[in-house]
Amino acid sequence: MQVQIVQISAKDTLPLRHSVLWPNHPVDFSRVEGDESAQHFGAYLGPDLVCVLSLFTEGTSARIRKFATRPDCQGQGIGTQMMRHALATAADGGAGRVWLSARESAMPFYARFGFQPFGEPALKEGQPYRKMQVSLSGQSLASSA
Numbered sequence: 445m446q447v448q449i450v451q452i453s454a455k456d457t458l459p460l461r462h463s464v465l466w467p468n469h470p471v472d473f474s475r476v477e478g479d480e481s482a483q484h485f486g487a488y489l490g491p492d493l494v495c496v497l498s499l500f501t502e503g504t505s506a507r508i509r510k511f512a513t514r515p516d517c518q519g520q521g522i523g524t525q526m527m528r529h530a531l532a533t534a535a536d537g538g539a540g541r542v543w544l545s546a547r548e549s550a551m552p553f554y555a556r557f558g559f560q561p562f563g564e565p566a567l568k569e570g571q572p573y574r575k576m577q578v579s580l581s582g583q584s585l586a587s588s589a
């Protein structure tokens with residue numbers, strides 16, 4: 445599925461963040477601190493925004509947050525294109541490492557890009573999460589950071 449990935453505003457990520465990730469919470473629950481200064485990407489299928497991802501730069505690390513593909517478009521390679529775009533953008537921006545807090549259900553997806561779990565498992569709103577990270581510099585990363 446060929447999509448066009450472009451930079452979008454934090455505000456434009458909200459409908460998909462809300463409907464895919466936290467539909468049972470108010471829309472504001474899907475905002476995160478630092479949204480104003482983060483980079484936000486949207487994948488368009490024709491006129492439709494079908495996938496969003498946000499990239500937060502933290503020194504020499506970058507953090508991926510709020511990654512969501514519209515349910516009827518999942519499993520068609522769109523998230524893969526988005527993840528490649530995010531990792532390339534992070535590398536271009538000088539990040540040596542990218543990390544994220546993965547829903548356990550999405551861990552196999554992230555593992556395909558080299559992400560490895562670190563730290564302790566955690567729960568958010570009853571959902572199990574695990575931090576994962578990938579090195580972009582070729583340097584090995586501590587597993588307990």
Ligand SMILES: CC(C)(COP(=O)(O)OP(=O)(O)OC[C@H]1O[C@@H](n2cnc3c(N)ncnc32)[C@H](O)[C@@H]1OP(=O)(O)O)[C@@H](O)C(=O)NCCC(=O)NCCS
Pocket residue numbers: 445464465495511512513514517518519520521522523524525545546547549550552553554556
């Ligand atoms: C995680 C998520 C963003 C991935 O986006 P996506 O567009 O579904 O991603 P892809 O289609 O590239 O890959 C998803 C799966 O489809 C498979 N796939 C990839 N390309 C495919 C294709 N052309 N045809 C069929 N399947 C394909 C992949 O192998 C992948 O399998 P895996 O889950 O076993 O790794 C999406 O599934 C989602 O929004 N999930 C719900 C919210 C969520 O969990 N977000 C992450 C929070 S940490």
